[in-house]
Amino acid sequence: MTAPSTAFSPSLRDLWRRTRGPLAFVLAAVGIAALVAVSSPTRPVGHLDPEAVTGQGSRALAQILRKRGADVTVARSVDAAAAAAGPDTVLLVVRSHELRPDDVARLTDLPGDQLLVQPTPDLLEAAAPGVEVAASSLPAEPLEPDCSLQAAVMAGSAELGETLYTGGSLACYPGEEGHSLVQVEEAGRTITVLGSQQPLRNDSLALEGNAALLLNLLAGRDVVWLIPAPAAAQPTELHELIHPGFVLSLPVLVAAFALLAFWRGRRLGPLVAERLPVVVRASETTEGRARLYTSRRARDRAAAALRSGVVDRLRPVLGLGPDAAPDTVAAAVSARCASSPQQVHALLYGEPDGADPFLRSDADLVRLADELDRLEREVRQS
Secondary structure (H helix, E strand, O other): OOOOOEEEOOOHHHHHHHHHHHHHHHHHHHHHHHHHHHHOOOOOOOOOOOOOOOOOOOHHHHHHHHHOOOOEEEEOOHHHHHHHOOOOEEEEEOOHHHOOHHHHHHHOOOOOEEEEEOOOHHHHHHHOOOOEEEEOOOOOEEEOOOOOOHHHHHHOOEEEOOOEEEOOOEEEEEOOOOEEEEEEEEOOEEEEEEOOOHHHOOOOOOOOOHHHHHHHHHOOOEEEEEOOOOOOOOOOOHHHHOOHHHHHHHHHHHHHHHHHHHHHHHHOOOEEEOOOOOOOOHHHHHHHHHHHHHHOOOHHHHHHHHHHHHHHHHHHHHOOOOOOOHHHHHHHHHOOOOOOHHHHHHHHHOOOOOOOHHHOOHHHHHHHHHHHHHHHHHHHHO
């Protein structure tokens, strides 16, 4: 009497045994990622950032200034720049497009000289009255100073010319439509307008007289390097970030998920452990089939079973698919053994006229099995 089938639900211990390996791997990966993220130093990579080591950064210029005794203060807001600026400092302003209108007005009231690198029209009008943009978005090229400014004359040619200006009390590095460096005396201060970012960049500081020009303009004074941080985005409500199409697709997604859950839920259930009424060994099955063939003298079926087994095992070895034609199989086998394709075909598929010499007696059938075994070994060893 067979035992009844019983439903088998995994216990908590079984679930823990199955999931503890993947769970440990995930926890280890998260821990390593968190450790790397915390321990890895973060370096600024911004454009003209005095702490950035990339090609577009300006860390090299800031380091040279510090080695020459200057105190370089990095200010990322106008409040920080106002706290550090004084009568004996030079305010270096880059990326002025990040400034707000009220910040521009505050900069014009700060003490000390100022060096404005490609300032916006609003900052240019407020800090350097009378200076106007003559041309912009030009390629940088080496220009000669051609002026009486000692800092420019000592530096010689420099890569300037991206933006050209007109006006000012002193103009250097002339281009076709204006000058790339102009100075204005305003309220006892010297406002220098530089029309190129190339002399400040790490990847071009060593070209021409770029480094000498900046060092001469900033020489002997502490530098307040103002690089405004990008303006913070206005707070946005969560529903404003959701695309309207997503809201319209929610009913369809919910319905599809419900149908999928219903379809899978009807088919799947707990595992069922069922005891087989009889367990038959493979050797007994083979011997039983052999006895049936012997009792019915079915040598043809026995030979067909032997041949199909050999062909099925040799096809992957020969790189052939399951639909390979008999002639193709015979030719491929013949190429790896000493038999001709005709002999191989007769051995694997029998004689075409039905007069198979291996079906005359049981001894011939045994000889067929030996020949097939020899052929398979020869092919595999070739």
